[in-house]
Amino acid sequence: MRSVFSDGDRESLSATAQGAVRFDEPMSRHTTLRIGGTADAWFEPDSISDLTSILMWCAERSIPVSVVGSGSNLLVLDRGIRGLVVATRSLRRLDLLPPTSFVAEAGVSTGRLLKEATERGLGGVEFLGGVPGTIGGGLIMNAGTNLGDFKDVTASVTSLRISNGSLVTRAGHQCGFGYRHSSLPQNEIVVSATFELYPRPRGEIEQAVRDLKDRRAEREPKGFPNAGSIFKNPPGLFAGKLIEEAGLKGRRAGGAEVSPKHANWIVNVGDALAADVLHLVDVARQAVLEKFGVTLEMEVKVVGEP
Numbered sequence: 001m002r003s004v005f006s007d008g009d010r011e012s013l014s015a016t017a018q019g020a021v022r023f024d025e026p027m028s029r030h031t032t033l034r035i036g037g038t039a040d041a042w043f044e045p046d047s048i049s050d051l052t053s054i055l056m057w058c059a060e061r062s063i064p065v066s067v068v069g070s071g072s073n074l075l076v077l078d079r080g081i082r083g084l085v086v087a088t089r090s091l092r093r094l095d096l097l098p099p100t101s102f103v104a105e106a107g108v109s110t111g112r113l114l115k116e117a118t119e120r121g122l123g124g125v126e127f128l129g130g131v132p133g134t135i136g137g138g139l140i141m142n143a144g145t146n147l148g149d150f151k152d153v154t155a156s157v158t159s160l161r162i163s164n165g166s167l168v169t170r171a172g173h174q175c176g177f178g179y180r181h182s183s184l185p186q187n188e189i190v191v192s193a194t195f196e197l198y199p200r201p202r203g204e205i206e207q208a209v210r211d212l213k214d215r216r217a218e219r220e221p222k223g224f225p226n227a228g229s230i231f232k233n234p235p236g237l238f239a240g241k242l243i244e245e246a247g248l249k250g251r252r253a254g255g256a257e258v259s260p261k262h263a264n265w266i267v268n269v270g271d272a273l274a275a276d277v278l279h280l281v282d283v284a285r286q287a288v289l290e291k292f293g294v295t296l297e298m299e300v301k302v303v304g305e306p
């Protein structure tokens, strides 16, 4: 696909950015499904001010901007992503705000926040046991498990407006958190958040996380790239059970497969294309609608050029 960056843009962007910039970057390197065409440009900001100046650079040239955390909930289309992709993983400052809060930049991994909280005897983020991703992606998705989700611990979220680089801070209750959903605007990039935890004995935290991980290990497919659950659970139902009862476990399209272990996971068993995954998504949706009258909604975000 034709890049939106001219040769002059490439030189200018590389000269303006402090952090790493790469052009024509395969997104399959940056998604846990290992799928996705190339991004015109990939940018890992050095700091929030570096990100701000590159957002202004893009705004002046009407270059589209999108954002990726660790790509664990993303299906990037085969034609790739036009414009600039901001990779937040380089924003990884994490500070304890005594006595019981943390301030985390967007690219801090969920695993690191859980580890630091556990070491300090602070409870509240046990729900993150085994949930991959970054703080930014977790907030956008309101990621969680049966132990809780981001909504329960988020005191505030700070974002940058893509159009003008201005900062906006919202209290947790203003973020519109729901089941695997937030109303944080799509024209903003989350840069940091404050989490309010509570004192809990380290042994209890570790036990809760171990139990959660053991339960997950029993039901989660292993060994093939995936993005976790493809669909949200409809109210009172389990998407995986509906897909299984529609007889689709093990169904393949190209290199994608409805996991024989958990029907709500689509796994990449060998060079799958996004089109293969989307085909299985359509098949599952259609079958579940016909058999049960239930419409499945995707949990995984589909991004890129259709």
Ligand SMILES: Cc1cc2nc3c(=O)[nH]c(=O)nc-3n(C[C@H](O)[C@H](O)[C@H](O)COP(=O)(O)OP(=O)(O)OC[C@H]3O[C@@H](n4cnc5c(N)ncnc54)[C@H](O)[C@@H]3O)c2cc1C
Pocket: 032, 066, 067, 068, 069, 070, 071, 072, 073, 074, 088, 106, 130, 131, 132, 133, 134, 135, 136, 137, 138, 139, 140, 141, 142, 143, 144, 145, 180, 188, 189, 190, 191, 226, 227, 228, 229, 301
């Ligand atoms: C093996 C496996 C197990 C999983 N288990 C669970 C689970 O138990 N519970 C659960 O909830 N999820 C689960 N997931 C899904 C995934 O881990 C979560 O949705 C996670 O929060 C995504 O974070 P990320 O950083 O990878 O976001 P990405 O996948 O990179 O992005 C997700 C969305 O957030 C946006 N985004 C990311 N960062 C920012 C930012 N800084 N500002 C603005 N927008 C941003 C992206 O544009 C995209 O729309 C699982 C995934 C895998 C692969």
